[in-house]
Amino acid sequence: MRRQQLFATVAVVATLSLAAAACSSSKPKAASPGSGTASAPAAGGKLQQVVLGTTDKVISIDPAGAYDEGSWVLQWNIYQALLKIKAGTADVVPDAASGCSWTNTTTYTCKLVPGLTFSNGDPLDAAAVVYSIQRVVKINDPNGPSSLLSSMKSVAAQGTDTVVFTLNAPNSVFPYILTTGAGNIVDPKVFPADKLLPDGPGDIGSGVYTLSKYTANQQAVLTPNKKYKGDDVLANKGFIVHYEQTPATLKLDVEQGNVDVAWRSLSPTDIASLQTETSKVKVVKGNGIEIRYLVFNTSLPPAKDLATRQAVAYSIDRNAIANNVYNGTVTPLYSMVPAGLTGATQAYKDAYGATPDPAKAKAVLAAAGITTPVNITIWWTPSHYGAVSGDEYTEIKRELEATGLFKVTLQSAEWDAYSKAYPKDQYEAFELGWFPDYPDADDYLAPFYLKGGFYNNHYDNPAIDTLLTQEEGETDATKRLGELQQIQTLAAKDVPTIPIWQGNQVAATGLTVTGVDKTFDPSYIFRMWLIGKS
Amino acid sequence: MASSGGSLRRYALTRLALVIPMVLILLTVVFLLMRVAPGDPIQAALGGKLSPAQLEEKRRAAGFTKPLIVQYVDYLKQVFSLNLGTAITDNQPITTVLKVNGAATLELSVAASIIALVIGVPIGLRAGRLRDSAFDAGGRLFGIITYAAPVFFVGLLFQLVFSKWLNWLPNSGMLSPIDQAELPTHTHLSVVDAIWDHNMSAFIDSLKHLAMPSFTLGLLLCGVVIRLIRTNLIQTLKGDYVEAARARGVPEHKVVMRHAFRNALVPVVTVMGLQAALLLSGAVLTEETFNWPGIGNQLVTYLNNRDYTAVQGIITIFALAVVFISLLIDFVNAAIDPRVRY
Numbered sequence: 001m002r003r004q005q006l007f008a009t010v011a012v013v014a015t016l017s018l019a020a021a022a023c024s025s026s027k028p029k030a031a032s033p034g035s036g037t038a039s040a041p042a043a044g045g046k047l048q049q050v051v052l053g054t055t056d057k058v059i060s061i062d063p064a065g066a067y068d069e070g071s072w073v074l075q076w077n078i079y080q081a082l083l084k085i086k087a088g089t090a091d092v093v094p095d096a097a098s099g100c101s102w103t104n105t106t107t108y109t110c111k112l113v114p115g116l117t118f119s120n121g122d123p124l125d126a127a128a129v130v131y132s133i134q135r136v137v138k139i140n141d142p143n144g145p146s147s148l149l150s151s152m153k154s155v156a157a158q159g160t161d162t163v164v165f166t167l168n169a170p171n172s173v174f175p176y177i178l179t180t181g182a183g184n185i186v187d188p189k190v191f192p193a194d195k196l197l198p199d200g201p202g203d204i205g206s207g208v209y210t211l212s213k214y215t216a217n218q219q220a221v222l223t224p225n226k227k228y229k230g231d232d233v234l235a236n237k238g239f240i241v242h243y244e245q246t247p248a249t250l251k252l253d254v255e256q257g258n259v260d261v262a263w264r265s266l267s268p269t270d271i272a273s274l275q276t277e278t279s280k281v282k283v284v285k286g287n288g289i290e291i292r293y294l295v296f297n298t299s300l301p302p303a304k305d306l307a308t309r310q311a312v313a314y315s316i317d318r319n320a321i322a323n324n325v326y327n328g329t330v331t332p333l334y335s336m337v338p339a340g341l342t343g344a345t346q347a348y349k350d351a352y353g354a355t356p357d358p359a360k361a362k363a364v365l366a367a368a369g370i371t372t373p374v375n376i377t378i379w380w381t382p383s384h385y386g387a388v389s390g391d392e393y394t395e396i397k398r399e400l401e402a403t404g405l406f407k408v409t410l411q412s413a414e415w416d417a418y419s420k421a422y423p424k425d426q427y428e429a430f431e432l433g434w435f436p437d438y439p440d441a442d443d444y445l446a447p448f449y450l451k452g453g454f455y456n457n458h459y460d461n462p463a464i465d466t467l468l469t470q471e472e473g474e475t476d477a478t479k480r481l482g483e484l485q486q487i488q489t490l491a492a493k494d495v496p497t498i499p500i501w502q503g504n505q506v507a508a509t510g511l512t513v514t515g516v517d518k519t520f521d522p523s524y525i526f527r528m529w530l531i532g533k534s
Numbered sequence: 535m536a537s538s539g540g541s542l543r544r545y546a547l548t549r550l551a552l553v554i555p556m557v558l559i560l561l562t563v564v565f566l567l568m569r570v571a572p573g574d575p576i577q578a579a580l581g582g583k584l585s586p587a588q589l590e591e592k593r594r595a596a597g598f599t600k601p602l603i604v605q606y607v608d609y610l611k612q613v614f615s616l617n618l619g620t621a622i623t624d625n626q627p628i629t630t631v632l633k634v635n636g637a638a639t640l641e642l643s644v645a646a647s648i649i650a651l652v653i654g655v656p657i658g659l660r661a662g663r664l665r666d667s668a669f670d671a672g673g674r675l676f677g678i679i680t681y682a683a684p685v686f687f688v689g690l691l692f693q694l695v696f697s698k699w700l701n702w703l704p705n706s707g708m709l710s711p712i713d714q715a716e717l718p719t720h721t722h723l724s725v726v727d728a729i730w731d732h733n734m735s736a737f738i739d740s741l742k743h744l745a746m747p748s749f750t751l752g753l754l755l756c757g758v759v760i761r762l763i764r765t766n767l768i769q770t771l772k773g774d775y776v777e778a779a780r781a782r783g784v785p786e787h788k789v790v791m792r793h794a795f796r797n798a799l800v801p802v803v804t805v806m807g808l809q810a811a812l813l814l815s816g817a818v819l820t821e822e823t824f825n826w827p828g829i830g831n832q833l834v835t836y837l838n839n840r841d842y843t844a845v846q847g848i849i850t851i852f853a854l855a856v857v858f859i860s861l862l863i864d865f866v867n868a869a870i871d872p873r874v875r876y
Contacts, residue, residue: 051711057835060625067580142576142596142622147588196625213715215634216626217835218708218827221715242711245825245835249706252697258710383838384581416573416840419581454585 047237048533050513052526053250053259054243057217059143061203063184064136065196067145069264069435072181073526074220074241079184079205080230082110082129082163083175085523087530090341090439092175095230096124096185096206097163100178105170105473106153110178112161118187119210119225126157131188141196145182148437170473172480176438179523208232208529209239217243222528235515235532254508255280260533261516263507263526268388272327274508281508285329286520288505289338291444292330292385292392292433294378294498299458300428302376307368309495312376312429313352314361315403316396322501325391329506333499335488336444340522343441343484347492348499358403365405373407376400379422379430384415389431392500423456439522441484442472449491459496542868549864553857560853564846565609573840574598575622596622598842609846618847623839628847631832636851637722638708639828642751642820643813645744649752650759657756658763662798663790665768673760681757685816689750689823696746704743706825713739747824754816755809762805766798773797807863811856 056070063075084095094100100110116124133155140146151171156164167174177183187204191197200214208230209222220241224234242259244250251270254262255277266274275283294312296303303309318332331339334349352360365372380393393410400406413421422430432455436443447454449464467487474480491497505520515530573581576592584592593599600608612619618628654677661673680688697705704710708724709717713736720730725744728737770776771794779789818830825831829848836844 049712049715053711057624059623062625065625140595142592143580143625147584198627199625215714215719215827216624216631217832219711219714240711240715242707242714244706245822245831249825252693252705253707256697256701256705258704258707414572415581416571416577419577420573423586454588456586 047234049238049240050236050261050528050531050533051240051242051259052261052263052528052531053253054241054262054264055245055247055250056264057243058199058220060141060196061199061211061214061220062191062196063132063145063181063186064139064191065141065144066181067143067148069524074211074222075181075184075205076207076525077209077222077239077528078203078207078211079186080116080124080207081178081180081183081185082112083178083183085179085439085521085525087518087525087527088521090522092179095179096129100175102475103164105475106167108165108167108174110163110165112163113229114161116206116229117227118190118204118206119227120187120190120204121227122187122189122204124185124187124206125160126163127160128188129163129185130155130157131193132185132191133183135186135191135193136182138194139196145180148177148180148182151177170475172472172474173438173440173442176440176443180438208234219243232527232529234529236529239528239531251508254510257510260513261507261509261531263505263516265386266506266508267386268325268327268329271329271506271508280511282511282513284507284509284516284520286505286517287340287522288503288520288524289340289439289444289522290433290435290503290524291333291336291338292431292500292503293333293336294396294500295422295430295432295453295455295457296459296496296498297422297425297428297430297457298496300425302370302374303428305368305370306494307364307370308374308376309498310352311361311365311374311405312400313348313492313495313498314357314364315400315405316498316500317356317399318500319355320399321392321395325388325395326501330501330503333502336448336491336497336499337441337484337488338444338502338522341439341441341444343481343488345485345488347488350489351492356399356403358405361403361405372405373401374405375407375409377409377411377428379411379413379418379427381415381418381431382412384418385431385433393431396500423454425456425458436522436524442468445484445487445491446472448497449487453496457496459494461490461494464490545868546865549861553861556857557854560857561610561613561850562606564849564853565606568840568842568845569602569605571840575839575841578623578838578840613850618850619843621836621841621844621847623836623841623844626844628844631844631848632829632851634722635827635829635832638724638826639814639817639821639830641708641723641725641744642747642817642826642828645748646751646755646813646816646820649748650755653752654756654759655763658760659767659790659795661760662764662767662771670764673764677757677760677764679757680753681761683753685750685754685819686823688753689746689820692746692750693823703746705746708740708743708827709736710739710743747820747826750823751813751816751820755813758809758812759802759806762802763798766801767794770794770798804863804867807859807866810859814852814856 058074059068059071060066061071061074063079080096082095082097083092083100086093096112096116097110098113100108103109112126118124136144137146137149151167151174153166153168158164190202190204197203199216201211203211208225208228210225211220212223213221222239247265247267247270250262251266253259271283274281296309298304322328322330322332334346335344337344378393380389382390397408397410400408421427446468450468451460452458464487467483471480471483474483507516509516512534514532518530519527576589576596580589620627621631657673661670664670693705696703717727717733717736718731720727724740728740776789776794779793817828818833821828821831822834833848
């Protein structure tokens with residue numbers, strides 16, 4: 001009986017505690033994260049801790065184990081690389097290196113800043129750089145970025161401050177590759193040579209922050225690295241990354257002040273709603289170069305007919321998609337190379353116009369002797385690019401059928417089945433998206449146009465292949481620009497793909513948060529040190 | 535007496551022996567289901583990024599191209615050596631996932647069970663005692679609704695009302711980001727860690743975060759409790775010993791609490807034990823709705839990423855937990871009911 005009474009007492013107390021908690025103060029404590037020791041950061045004031053909420057996942061904090069944005073966001077703030085992308089631009093500038101240069105077309109040499117150390121005090125020298133790059137290749141983790149270094153033949157240290165990269169063939173974008181996660185420098189005394197280091201505060205780098213606490217899929221706590229010797233200046237006293245499961249909870253958390261910045265990925269509907277809540281949050285937009293596009297399999301009917309592909313290109317209304325489906329959170333895209341990157345053109349606008357032209361679509365089909373309406377099946381996936389893809393392709397179907405020239409059947413499949421089917425010639429037309437490895441036009445051309453592209457759509461234009469090889473080895477920037485533009489013009493004529501839109505970077509922040517706009521550039525590098533709070 | 539003890543021992547040994555094929559079947563089903571499902575972790579993560587040849591090379595490097603039987607034997611070896619491996623998609627050892635996320639699920643399950651009992655037992659008792667009254671009808675209706683209402687729907691309603699409209703409670707998570715960052719981890723149970731650390735602010739914060747998920751899951755369970763208590767109480771109130779107690783002039787509330795309720799609890803305990811499976815499946819949905827960092831939430835993430843190793847590891851532990859609880863209930867049943875024997 002006593003045990004029962006005890007149990008009953010404990011149960012009642014616990015329930016009452018929960019109820020009391022539910023009815024107590026209506027303001028969540030985290031509504032003002034950073035409160036306590038830090039004071040307002042007005043000019044000369046104390047810096048505050050900032051909380052970032054995101055639905056991105058972290059695959060690995062070890063640079064050898066990740067090839068995804070969620071992991072790289074942490075890595076870019078914990079590690080240094082030889083080179084980095086200057087905030088607000090797509091320019092490559094030195095980071096741990098004092099300078100890098102081409103010795104010849106296949107040899108790239110970097111000299112390190114003297115006196116660098118990792119956050120634990122170990123020296124960062126040329127041997128550490130070589131070790132870091134080599135272990136990415138050696139470990140070759142299934143989720144890792146080793147494929148980015150496939151153009152590298154060898155890497156070697158010369159003395160303690162010089163690193164020499166030898167490439168298999170001329171590759172003008174190699175400096176960009178060194179700014180990705182594949183180029184991050186780790187402490188050889190901490191990271192094993194042949195396997196990944198488990199994620200946690202043991203991940204030692206020389207970047208702006210150190211990782212002081214990490215709970216997978218829940219939270220990463222970053223504190224300033226006292227041994228950092230780079231030129232980036234902190235606008236906060238630390239950063240917390242809070243991992244969320246869904247955009248819906250992310251939106252609620254930024255509304256309630258539980259997170260200071262909600263970035264990646266709020267839905268277009270959520271963004272539109274947050275834009276109206278001006279007393280609680282502000283929506284910050286910046287350049288983004290993530291793209292969505294339609295791919296044609298040029299070996300399958302009806303997409304194998306050039307005229308059919310061109311007629312589709314004449315019929316699509318990108319503005320309607322951007323405004324009606326995405327509430328203006330994306331921008332119409334008229335080349336596979338998004339606006340904002342050097343060399344980007346508007347090749348599809350030049351070739352097919354900015355608005356639909358059913359008359360020209362009809363003419364091109366008639367000239368090719370194709371009977372209308374053309375039956376075409378377009379595939380999309382709800383499980384990789386978000387449920388809004390369904391709305392996007394419903395709109396595309398509406399636009400194509402509005403011309404009277406097409407009868408469109410929409411089909412969808414889960415990503416796993418979808419991504420296996422499209423390279424195997426099972427889809428005549430299908431949706432895909434691209435997230436950049438590095439902000440250079442080559443990353444938007446070579447993967448798509450070189451011998452059928454990574455999606456194996458059988459498009460083959462030897463002239464484009466030659467131009468791609470030339471631009472990758474080109475040392476003359478002006479000549480390279482011309483080659484990039486030529487590729488886009490040729491591809492627009494052949495229409496192996498139709499670019500649809502490029503995404504803007506969008507974040508919702510508390511009203512007192514500053515600096516998010518400074519880090520929004522085509523590199524997608526989230527520079528936590530630029531974000532402050534007053 | 536010796537015969538009874540021998541019979542009980544034989545029963546226990548037989549039940550234990552049956553666990554082995556049961557577990558083997560479970561492990562095999564888990565393994566096969568993961569292989570039958572389309573896709574793999576490489577395809578899920580890098581499918582839109584690399585060419586088919588590069589994907590195949592990565593698949594080979596990860597061992598996914600090995601014959602199925604070889605993968606199966608490797609899997610069994612891992613399970614029986616208590617090495618559940620490392621998740622492919624986030625590089626976390628499965629034992630760490632079970633420890634960290636399992637603690638969150640435990641915290642939620644315990645809180646939900648307490649709520650289920652605190653709400654369900656009094657309603658069930660009163661409904662049984664006042665059979666066919668308005669309270670009984672209301673109690674039964676409440677029980678049916680809470681049992682039938684989808685967990686995610688109830689959860690979303692709670693979020694809308696208590697978080698979005700009233701702003702009383704945080705909508706998701708186990709702790710506020712700042713508290714979570716500052717609270718040292720001892721047990722991965724946020725309430726316990728806050729008490730351990732004498733951190734009142736974190737304690738209140740953890741209770742606030744626990745309130746909505748535990749009520750959501752607790753309501754699901756309390757429907758079962760209400761109906762069980764009511765039905766069994768009605769049966770026991772018909773017993774001769776209850777009539778005898780009443781005839782001796784024992785007050786009605788004592789008749790109910792001391793005589794009828796205690797006897798009515800025996801089948802309730804048995805069935806509640808079997809609700810462990812319901813609790814775990816409910817926890818998956820509750821965690822997903824409230825972004826609660828439990829094992830169910832993690833399982834959904836791994837399933838979406840086709841992470842064979844992680845899903846196998848977690849489901850194996852889920853299955854073993856249910857098998858263990860069933861076994862325990864069988865033992866308890868056999869101990870209290872002499873008719874249960876082989």
